[in-house]
Amino acid sequence: MSKVEAVIFDLDNTLVNTKALEGFRKSTPGEAPSEDLLRETKVYPKVRTILREILSKGVKLAIVTNSTKRYAHAILEFHDIKRYFGSIITYNDVSLEGKKPSPNGIEMAMKALNVGKKVLYIGDDEVDFNAAYAAHIKPIAPAWASNNPIKQIPAAMLSSTYLIDELDDYDGIKLLAEFVARNGAFSLPKKRYYFMPMLLNGDVGALKKENIDAVCLGRYFSQGDPLTALLHNKHALSQEIYKKDLHPNYVMPEYFVDLTLFYISKAPKFFYNTDDARFDIVTVIPSKKGKNPRLENMLNRVSKKYPDKATRFISDLFYFEDDARSLKTLGGRDVREAEIKEKLKLKNKYKHEIQGSKVLIIDDVFTTGATLRGAFSLIEHCIPDRIFGVCFAKTVNIKTVDKFCPECGRKMQCRTNRKTGKMFWGCTGYFEKTNQCRHTEDYSQ
Numbered sequence: 536m537s538k539v540e541a542v543i544f545d546l547d548n549t550l551v552n553t554k555a556l557e558g559f560r561k562s563t564p565g566e567a568p569s570e571d572l573l574r575e576t577k578v579y580p581k582v583r584t585i586l587r588e589i590l591s592k593g594v595k596l597a598i599v600t601n602s603t604k605r606y607a608h609a610i611l612e613f614h615d616i617k618r619y620f621g622s623i624i625t626y627n628d629v630s631l632e633g634k635k636p637s638p639n640g641i642e643m644a645m646k647a648l649n650v651g652k653k654v655l656y657i658g659d660d661e662v663d664f665n666a667a668y669a670a671h672i673k674p675i676a677p678a679w680a681s682n683n684p685i686k687q688i689p690a691a692m693l694s695s696t697y698l699i700d701e702l703d704d705y706d707g708i709k710l711l712a713e714f715v716a717r718n719g720a721f722s723l724p725k726k727r728y729y730f731m732p733m734l735l736n737g738d739v740g741a742l743k744k745e746n747i748d749a750v751c752l753g754r755y756f757s758q759g760d761p762l763t764a765l766l767h768n769k770h771a772l773s774q775e776i777y778k779k780d781l782h783p784n785y786v787m788p789e790y791f792v793d794l795t796l797f798y799i800s801k802a803p804k805f806f807y808n809t810d811d812a813r814f815d816i817v818t819v820i821p822s823k824k825g826k827n828p829r830l831e832n833m834l835n836r837v838s839k840k841y842p843d844k845a846t847r848f849i850s851d852l853f854y855f856e857d858d859a860r861s862l863k864t865l866g867g868r869d870v871r872e873a874e875i876k877e878k879l880k881l882k883n884k885y886k887h888e889i890q891g892s893k894v895l896i897i898d899d900v901f902t903t904g905a906t907l908r909g910a911f912s913l914i915e916h917c918i919p920d921r922i923f924g925v926c927f928a929k930t931v932n933i934k935t936v937d938k939f940c941p942e943c944g945r946k947m948q949c950r951t952n953r954k955t956g957k958m959f960w961g962c963t964g965y966f967e968k969t970n971q972c973r974h975t976e977d978y979s980q
């Protein structure tokens with residue numbers, strides 16, 4: 536086990552609730568707030584204890600904020616928490632191009648603290664997580680602060696107690712599916728396991744149980760960008776999921792079966808707080824015609840192992856029209872949404888069984904969410920009791936700029952040559968049987 540070397544915090548709405556200063560920050564950038572304004576800000580109740588306990592474990596502390604120096608220092612001094620931090624990096628240190636999501640501030644703080652890469656960055660916003668990914672450290676969402684759902688998925692969401700406990704084991708901070716993939720087997724050495732509650736639009740956060748549409752058990756690093764492609768190369772779950780593209784007859788490892796069994800048996804108790812709650816129907820997002828039915832096959836394996844015969848496993852609840860295209864080759868959200876709406880269908884013979892049922896839909900990767908939204912809306916027409924989604928991973932996509940193939944117009948991926956370790960751009964059409972495209976381009980930084 537390797538210890539966490541440092542914890543770096545965002546300031547606004549992570550350490551201190553500064554919602555009252557939002558207007559002030561925008562209208563008078565660079566100024567320190569007045570005493571009256573400062574009195575309207577509050578340190579989150581757990582924060583002082585967290586800071587003291589982190590230091591008492593010999594772990595270093597820093598702040599990296601996009602706010603200005605005068606503003607940040609005024610807040611920290613007013614609440615008397617400035618003394619805990621070994622480094623405080625503000626806008627004044629990094630200027631406009633170094634603001635988060637640039638990793639510059641985080642890298643400066645790590646240098647000032649003289650620490651390696653076993654560092655956590657705790658923040659409440661997408662730019663915080665993206666800056667942490669860019670700095671190759673772990674982004675963490677704080678369960679103690681304001682929790683507006685956010686687009687980007689962090690490495691974990693931690694309560695103050697869990698954060699202190701996890702300081703001894705940096706590598707152990709993983710979402711459930713990542714943990715299982717790293718071990719190559721289903722085992723739960725810890726009593727607690729991490730997942731991210733999610734909305735159908737893909738936002739994650741500390742949602743109320745009744746508002747959760749889906750649960751995400753891990754992360755998949757997109758190969759559409761060199762930064763996340765690098766993270767992909769070091770991430771066991773991401774690598775495993777990518778195998779489905781590399782091998783046309785890919786069979787999902789037994790740990791996905793066991794993880795699914797675990798989820799099906801535990802999740803209803805979590806959602807309903809009763810021991811006898813269960814999913815009535817469990818299904819998967821189907822494969823397209825002529826493609827490997829990997830999730831259907833996995834579900835059949837799950838059904839054989841699952842003891843509760845009152846739960847029905849239906850692997851062909853949905854189907855795709857014959858000419859449906861792979862979403863991975865398509866560009867934007869709107870194109871994907873339209874494709875799903877037109878091509879994903881619900882089998883007529885099952886429609887009457889859905890009414891009043893609790894339905895679980897399993898997918899492996901949540902990218903834009905178009906598929907899961909399409910599946911939800913098909914089921915909603917049949918008036919179920921409630922629909923739940925679960926995915927093994929949500930895609931971490933950092934750049935918004937997509938690279939498209941000059942030969943065929945499909946999306947390009949940043950891949951790694953297994954022999955040389957060199958990265959290159961490859962067309963996603965490489966994996967398609969119809970109109971295969973082998974176009975590649977050199978990748979240079």
Ligand SMILES: [Zn+2]
Nearest residue numbers: 940943962972
């Ligand atoms: Zn191409």
